[in-house]
Structures are given as C-alpha cells and as structure tokens.
Amino acid sequence: MKIVLAALIAALLACPAYAAEPVCFNVATEKKLSGAAKSGFIKKCVRERCQADATEKKLAGAARNSFSAKCMAEGLEPYCSEQAARKKLAGAAKNSFMKKCRSGN
Numbered sequence: 001m002k003i004v005l006a007a008l009i010a011a012l013l014a015c016p017a018y019a020a021e022p023v024c025f026n027v028a029t030e031k032k033l034s035g036a037a038k039s040g041f042i043k044k045c046v047r048e049r050c051q052a053d054a055t056e057k058k059l060a061g062a063a064r065n066s067f068s069a070k071c072m073a074e075g076l077e078p079y080c081s082e083q084a085a086r087k088k089l090a091g092a093a094k095n096s097f098m099k100k101c102r103s104g105n
Contacts, residue, residue, distance in 0.1 A: 024049070025079065039083075043104050046075035073102040 024045035028038045050071035054064045080101035084094050 024075075039079075042079055043076065046072060047104055050075060069103075072104045076102050076104060 024042050027045065028041050031041070033041050047068075050068050053071060054067050057067070059067050080098050083101060084097055087097070089097050
C-alpha cells in the first residue's frame with residue numbers, strides 16, 4: 001500500500017494536470033461515497049473540471065475534444081491505478097481496465 005501511495009504522490013507532483021484532481025477524491029471521501037457512487041462522482045467531477053479548463057482556455061472543436069480526452073485520462077489516472085491495484089490486476093487485464101477507466105466510461 002505504501003508503494004501505491006508513493007506512486008500516486010509522485011504522479012501528482014510530476015504532472016500539473018493532476019494538481020486539481022485530489023479535490024474530487026477528497027470530496028468523495030468527505031461524502032463517504034463508496035463503490036459505484038464514488039466512481040461515478042469522481043468521473044463526473046474530473047469531467048466537469050476538464051470542461052471548465054477547456055472553456056477557460058477558449059478551446060473549440062477538435063482541440064477541445066482532444067484536450068478533454070487527455071485531461072480525463074490524466075485526471076483519472078490515480079483513481080484508476082488505485083482500483084487496478086485493489087483488484088490485483090496485471091498484464092493485459094490491467095491494461096484493458098486502465099484504458100476503459102481513463103476514458104471515463
């Protein structure tokens with residue numbers, strides 16, 4: 001567990017896109033959400049933050065879609081990694097799970 005926590009902290013410090021996302025995780029924890037409710041809340045929160053960033057940057061069309069997809073993937077990375085570790089996934093199963101999870105679906 002310490003290794004996962006250290007990896008999450010390193011990821012947060014390495015990429016500025018992750019900087020705002022702990023807010024979503026903290027709010028979900030404060031609301032005592034778990035399971036599908038927590039997952040749905042975090043994905044919605046990250047999606048809204050990405051849309052707000054795209055609007056702030058005045059992006060439109062393909063640029064907005066590309067930015068939003070990348071932002072979602074980066075914003076959900078810590079959550080998805082945590083879930084994959086909890087499920088003890090490895091190899092192709094982990095890759096498939098991570099791809100789907102980072103897409104926000």
